[in-house]
Amino acid sequence: MKWRYPLFLFALLFLGMGFLSCRTAIGPGDRVWSREAHPFSKTLDVDGYSLHYIDVGSGEPVVLVHGFAETAYSWHENVPALTGAGFRLIMVDQPGHGRSGAPGGSYAYTLENQAEAVVKLTEHLGLLRFNIIGHSTGGSIALFIMLNHPGRVQQAVVIDPVCFKPPAVQLLKIPGMEFLANVFGGRWSVRTGLEDAYYDGCRVDDALVDEYSRPLARPEYYRTLISLEKEFYSPGFHTMTESYGQIQVPVLIVWGKEDTWLPEEQGAMLHGHMENSTLQVIEDCGHIPHQECADRVNPLLVKFFQRF
Numbered sequence: 001m002k003w004r005y006p007l008f009l010f011a012l013l014f015l016g017m018g019f020l021s022c023r024t025a026i027g028p029g030d031r032v033w034s035r036e037a038h039p040f041s042k043t044l045d046v047d048g049y050s051l052h053y054i055d056v057g058s059g060e061p062v063v064l065v066h067g068f069a070e071t072a073y074s075w076h077e078n079v080p081a082l083t084g085a086g087f088r089l090i091m092v093d094q095p096g097h098g099r100s101g102a103p104g105g106s107y108a109y110t111l112e113n114q115a116e117a118v119v120k121l122t123e124h125l126g127l128l129r130f131n132i133i134g135h136s137t138g139g140s141i142a143l144f145i146m147l148n149h150p151g152r153v154q155q156a157v158v159i160d161p162v163c164f165k166p167p168a169v170q171l172l173k174i175p176g177m178e179f180l181a182n183v184f185g186g187r188w189s190v191r192t193g194l195e196d197a198y199y200d201g202c203r204v205d206d207a208l209v210d211e212y213s214r215p216l217a218r219p220e221y222y223r224t225l226i227s228l229e230k231e232f233y234s235p236g237f238h239t240m241t242e243s244y245g246q247i248q249v250p251v252l253i254v255w256g257k258e259d260t261w262l263p264e265e266q267g268a269m270l271h272g273h274m275e276n277s278t279l280q281v282i283e284d285c286g287h288i289p290h291q292e293c294a295d296r297v298n299p300l301l302v303k304f305f306q307r308f
Contacts, residue, residue, distance in 0.1 A: 029210035052099035057083035067136025071098030077294035096224035
């Protein structure tokens with residue numbers, strides 16, 4: 001049965017009491033991914049913190065930007081298809097996520113700053129022009145870069161992007177959530193969230209949960225996520241939502257039809273605002289179609305990027 005967001009909220013706040021005495025340790029995760037990705041794992045010092053990325057393959061560069069509370073691992077189902085089709089993939093862990101450090105000082109997790117980190121990475125790699133794929137808040141970053149760094153992006157794919165307004169429910173903005181998350185959160189809550197994000201929760205396996213849970217070992221991680229929910233939707237975000245008509249590069253919009261976090265209608269609205277866009281709705285698929293329905297999404301990605 002498909003979870004709904006209010007039920008996830010109920011689970012996070014109350015069912016954690018029952019799990020407190022049996023928090024499950026994070027397992028080995030996806031050993032194949034770890035072994036194959038490790039040789040291509042790199043870091044870049046950006047204003048005093050470490051930005052982690054994976055640079056694999058050769059050919060036309062594609063920058064991949066994950067969503068909220070995700071890591072570069074979220075693209076593991078797409079790497080073989082895209083590298084096999086002749087593309088170089090640069091998968092970045094957003095600041096504060098995955099293996100990237102958490103910026104200190106007065107850093108604000110605004111859309112502008114998160115996008116700037118991605119742009120600095122492309123400049124470091126000498127990528128004057130590149131393709132980009134972004135999911136959820138990573139989709140916001142892709143859209144922002146297209147609008148604010150014209151000429152840099154050749155083609156773009158946005159997958160269930162946060163493109164008009166923040167999600168209706170933002171759990172970590174609730175007062176006291178940092179304490180509750182640190183006390184009651186854990187691997188079980190990650191599984192609950194993934195099952196809610198998927199249309200078919202039975203497809204969420206232990207390796208996936210382990211990989212998504214791994215950043216929880218960092219003591220500052222929940223604070224990072226709370227800051228992100230509070231600061232990401234900046235004035236720059238709202239200006240962006242009114243400017244999509246300025247985007248001229250080809251854009252493929254992919255949307256999971258059963259996404260209960262960001263409704264399908266937003267994909268149609270985004271498509272209607274851009275002259276050079278294509279909308280592909282994936283049936284029987286939730287908020288993370290590039291993972292849950294990779295067998296249908298990968299051919300769309302390869303075909304789109306191979307057009308030119």
